[in-house]
Amino acid sequence: MTVSTVPPEEKAAAGRPVTLGSYVSSYFGKVRGGDMGALPAISGLIVLVIVFSIARPVFFSKANFANLLTQGAAVTIIAMGLVFVLLLGEIDLSAGFASGVCAAVLATLLTTHGYPWYVAVLGAIVTGVVIGLVLGTLVAKLGIPSFVVTLAAFLAFQGAVLLLIKGGTIIAVDNPTIKKINFDGRFTPTQGWILFAVTVLGLLAVHLWKRRGRAKRGLAVEPMSVIALRVGAVAVLLGVAVYVLNLERGRNVLFSQKGVPMVVLIIGVFLLLWTFVLGRTAYGRHVYAVGGNKEAARRAGINVDAIRISVFVICSGMAAVGGIIAASRAASVDPNTGGSNVLLYAVGAAVIGGTSLFGGKGRVLDAVLGGAVVAVIENGMGLLGYESGVKFIVTGVVLLLAASVDALSRRRAAAAGLS
Template identity: 70%
Template sequence: MTTTTAPEEKAVAPSAGLNKQVRDYVERVRGGELGALPAVIGLIVLCTVFAILSPVFLSPVNFANLFTQGAGVTVIAMGLVFVLLLGEIDLSAGFASGVCAAFLGVLLTNEGWPWYAAVLAAMVVGVVIGLVIGWLVAKLGIPSFVVTLAAFLAFQGVVLILLDEGTNISIRDSVILAIANENMYPWLGWALVVVGVLAYAGLQLLNNRRRAGRGLVADPLSLIAVRVGALAVASGFAVYVLNLERSRNPGVISLTGVPVVVPIILVLLLVWTFVLRRTRFGRHIYAVGGNAEAARRAGINVDRIKISAFVICSFMASVGGIIAASRANSVDPNTGGSNVLLFAVGAAVIGGTSLFGGKGRALDAVLGGAVVAVVINGMGLMGYSSSVKYVVTGAVLLLAAGVDALSRKRASASGRR
């Protein structure tokens, strides 16, 4: 007697409904997994308050200024995320950007180098700075606070040496100046939106297909549609406003389009998001930040991970320095100094990156940078002095750090960490 068996059926991953997804998200928030929620809520509240108090805040001119004002700090914060994920700190990132900007100015203006060679040299300087700091922290075991504090002091002297004890070097290269001062063609902005939204939708569907193929719970199509729709509406509105005429004399000079620095930040965001979420190196970053000793016993080269994180941080500081030099049209001893470091660290923490390590994303730097830019810009429009701006920004940073600490305690109490 023979028996037949039914053909094996391929397991299909269940798709959680939208309502269940929302309930799960609410439960995670209650359990302390706040993510970027505080930054998003803060951004909405701040924009609403400043829009009510100052009609100029939502004008096309000021909207474009927000992107250029916060670009340099956002880029530096993106690099700091990698160091903070390890539970370390880099106090020298601000002046490291100043050193790289000074190298750029000297090579461009004084030595007559082409822009691409000067930019490459400035970035190499950033990488070397990161290698030295990372080696001192990882190999010699000197606390990052001490190493980067010493570098913070030393780099101020290096900038003065490069600038002949305080000389202001003008940037005249049109390519460098275009980074923070020029705009894209309006049609190119819309093309960027279409390509970005379609790419995001494709990645969401591809990720769902992969999860289904592995028998994991996949997101419902309704949730994907909400995400894609939200991105399309937000990016479309931003491009629409930025494409409006911003010039006071449109007959003489036209000022429209998305600032050139915006796609630069988007590319950096995509690259570092991919590194953190889709590569072994990114997983090792989170593992070392969560528990360095456990990561070492699991075979992860902790020293190499730490050195790499500081290299990325200083490299991004060099990019931030180039953007700062472009925006100011010059390099001086204050480039990268003053409040740059505080705002960069604040941006990363406000965006949701934990000071305790193990939690954070590249997107946090962008969200936090937007919050910092809105606070500084809005208070400037309302006529507040620098002292008030510092007090308010410090209070926002303290609030973000407090939210981070409380969320970790709540997550620990609920067994999520």
């Protein structure tokens, strides 16, 4: 038995399109075959933005746009880590409170013990890595289902947060460096445009490098027109975003609030890092292989247990980063940090973005797109004055629709012989 170590997006080599028309035709053929990629998430995001903008024009204001980015940052980061676990068909129900534990470690080291910010950040991330190592070992080596292990951790971590912050105490996070992460840190307008230029040129360079490499190996390459359209669309979207964020959105002339929030760069760096890991390394291909068929991957010589442990380490490590971002935004840590709807929204973000609950299909970009959908729903319905109960119901319905699309897509792909 053999196993493919190629990610799903690389499996469309049948048509080998060389013109824009044939490329578009091939894309719609994949959609009809059940491989819709990020299309549902992007379509839903566009519809939600239009609806909320019409119903509540303030939704489209520059101040609210910046608020959307900072509001959904922690959930998006945690969802990035969950993508790795979901790719194996596993689940981590403890990711939310794991972020709370790491945030509590950060706040305790900073405030209670007076350590420098970099020691506190390192302590929080190491805590997340250790948590992932323990969870992954229990799942991979002892064979305990991930649902049971992480459910137990979900309960235990709630108690750990209470112990770390002494019951119901709220620990303030006043360190200026930490607060710049997602509270009051912004790039200057010039720095924002420099980041824009670097991002667009970097994206173009990656596409051209990939195209050149495939051409050297005699493989199908994307038409230059497709690359131009893709990079151009990203450039337009990012350019508009930077322009809007560089406008003054503060009401106090003494305290300027213009500029791209620093947390955007953090999200972008992790998006680039994990996309490279999944798409361009042997490790990433092994993750997809194990998620697609664990036994076939084992027979192909892949260390399945090591892969299973590693995804939990990545997930909890990213939960730690999410906890740091959440602590920065709130400028404090309390018993609810990482609790409430954090886990639900993070899992929802990954699934809504297009990551399959069945394993073997997904990208880190899915977490960003899904995180945007979740943030728009929560923010837009809040502006419309709906209660939390209504927000949960709507988000749950959207998650159910995303899971249904995933299930139907897999059924159609199986019927078409594409999986």
